[in-house]
Amino acid sequence: DSGVTQTPKHLITATGQRVTLRCSPRSGDLSVYWYQQSLDQGLQFLIQYYNGEERAKGNILERFSAQQFPDLHSELNLSSLELGDSALYFCASSVDAGAQETQYFGPGTRLLVL
Amino acid sequence: DAKTTQPTSMDCAEGRAANLPCNHSTISGNEYVYWYRQIHSQGPQYIIHGLKNNETNEMASLIITEDRKSSTLILPHATLRDTAVYYCSHGGETGTASKLTFGTGTRLQVTL
Numbered sequence: 001d002s003g004v005t006q007t008p009k010h011l012i013t014a015t016g017q018r019v020t021l022r023c024s025p026r027s028g029d030l031s032v033y034w035y036q037q038s039l040d041q042g043l044q045f046l047i048q049y050y051n052g053e054e055r056a057k058g059n060i061l062e063r064f065s066a067q068q069f070p071d072l073h074s075e076l077n078l079s080s081l082e083l084g085d086s087a088l089y090f091c092a093s094s095v096d097a098g099a100q101e102t103q104y105f106g107p108g109t110r111l112l113v114l
Numbered sequence: 115d116a117k118t119t120q121p122t123s124m125d126c127a128e129g130r131a132a133n134l135p136c137n138h139s140t141i142s143g144n145e146y147v148y149w150y151r152q153i154h155s156q157g158p159q160y161i162i163h164g165l166k167n168n169e170t171n172e173m174a175s176l177i178i179t180e181d182r183k184s185s186t187l188i189l190p191h192a193t194l195r196d197t198a199v200y201y202c203s204h205g206g207e208t209g210t211a212s213k214l215t216f217g218t219g220t221r222l223q224v225t226l
Contacts, residue, residue, distance in 0.1 A: 002157060002159070004157070033214075035214075042216050042217060042218055042219075043158065043201070043214075043215075043216040044215070045214060045215055088155055090157050090158070092157075092158075102160050102163065103160065103214060104160065105150075105157030105158045105159070105160075106157050107156060107157050108155065108156070108157050110155070
């Protein structure tokens, strides 16, 4: 158990819908990362937040957005969902946002778009 | 983004050492080499990381070549529970965010 929690574990929805994935980082961690893992693309970095501020952006679609709240939990919002958005979404956290921070991953949310 | 090359799959007998190679020829500056593993569809699990020197922890050893363009993860006594996909990555240069990019990884199968 990494100490990172994610809800829900599974999510089934239809195309065009909007969903929110939630992540609680390990106690004391200030940085949160979101990743998408699909069968054909491996693990892709989406976005990072540090202490409430966006720190780095990866391959995140404009239909996707995220935020980190004052209590440091984070939410990833996915809208206008497409079939291709079906994937595992992982959240990770680290103590800081610096160079050699170890990231601890949550168990993931499995999203299925029908 | 980090580009790494790893063998698609490897087999290892239980109790023997598993040596997993990774080429990261695009590594630059003071980027660190990271190794993670993923069992089934669980969240990736941190194993070890290093900069220039070899590193060892309770899980594994990391050998980084002098030119830092490749590394080897060593599981000294593999067990069935080490069966997983192993990913290497590099990043986290000073002043940048520690985003990780994983390739397709090496699927390690530990057998009796």
